[in-house]
Each structure stands twice: as C-alpha cells, then as structure tokens.
Amino acid sequence: MQTRTNGQYGQLAAGAAIGLAAGLALPLARKALMQAPSAATGDWAEALKAEHRLVEKAFEAALATTEDDVMKRDMLLAKIAYALTKHAIQEENVIYPAMMQHGQQDQARALIEDHGRIKTFIFELRNIDAGDVMWRSTLQGFYDDLRTHIREEEDVIFPAFHAALPEAESARLTAMMNWEGFKVA
Ligand SMILES: [Fe+2]
Numbered sequence: 001m002q003t004r005t006n007g008q009y010g011q012l013a014a015g016a017a018i019g020l021a022a023g024l025a026l027p028l029a030r031k032a033l034m035q036a037p038s039a040a041t042g043d044w045a046e047a048l049k050a051e052h053r054l055v056e057k058a059f060e061a062a063l064a065t066t067e068d069d070v071m072k073r074d075m076l077l078a079k080i081a082y083a084l085t086k087h088a089i090q091e092e093n094v095i096y097p098a099m100m101q102h103g104q105q106d107q108a109r110a111l112i113e114d115h116g117r118i119k120t121f122i123f124e125l126r127n128i129d130a131g132d133v134m135w136r137s138t139l140q141g142f143y144d145d146l147r148t149h150i151r152e153e154e155d156v157i158f159p160a161f162h163a164a165l166p167e168a169e170s171a172r173l174t175a176m177m178n179w180e181g182f183k184v185a
C-alpha cells in the first residue's frame, strides 16, 4: 500500500515535471518561430532587411486606418513597437558594437541616437488616443523618420560594413544577432 502511494506520488511528480517542461518548451518554441524568418536568411544584413520590410508593412497598414479603427490601430502599434524593440536589440547588442570595434564609432553613435528618437515616437503615440486626429499625423512623422534611418542602414552603412568584414566574422555576427533576437522574441 505504502509502495503504491509512493508510486502515485511518483507519477504525480513525473506528470508535474512533464507539465513544467511543456510549459517551458512552449515559449521557447514560440520564440524559435518568431525568430525563424530572420534566422532563415542566414546573413545578418539580409535578416535586418527582411525585418525592415515587415515593420514597413505594419506601418502601411496602420496608415491606412481611420479614426474609427481604434482597436486595429492599438493592435498595429503594439506590433510595430514589438518588432522595433526586437530589431533594435539585435542591432544595438551586436551590429553597432561590431561597427564600433571596426572604427565606425560616429556612424554607430548616430544610429543609436536614431533609435532613441524612435522610442520617443512609440511613447508619444501610446499617449495619443487612437481615435484622435493627431494619431495618424504623428505616425506619419514617425514613419518618415524611421524610413530615413532604414535607408541609411540598408543603402549606405550596412553594405559598406558587410563588405569590409571577413566572411567568418560576418557569420559569427549573424549567429550572435540571432541569439539576441531569440532572447527577446
Ligand atoms: Fe537601426
């Protein structure tokens, strides 16, 4: 009897352990899924480009809304904020420091400053009611500013930096960046 009770406790404990493992595995699977499109590109610059396109899509969708689409606007702003936060962590924790290591301190600092302004835009928009007429014009200003930053990264800074990096170092940055993205995905 005693043995059986212990056995039942053992089964319960095992069940709890499995439940705990599943509970932990689920967020990891979700994270892996969220990072998959970026990781699949196999290159840090391509991954960042793909993320730029995704966030632009969310902006275009948000700019197509009206004052009546309050819920949709809130949802799209949350999507934009989430995507930009993950993207910024990847650039700020890996790519910009690598640029600094390679003597591009001024460019890296200017990009970090842009990111600070982007965070301010997100804060401002969160403080404007999505039904307010100011919401759209603030979002448009935000988007214009962000696109200038994106164009600078994609057309000028990243191609030059990528070309200057040995292939093995680029591969190392890609792996490091994907890990940063996975952590915050
Ligand atoms: Fe950036």
Ligand SMILES: [Fe+2]
Residues within 6 Å of the ligand: 048, 052, 087, 091, 150, 153
């Ligand atoms: Fe970027």
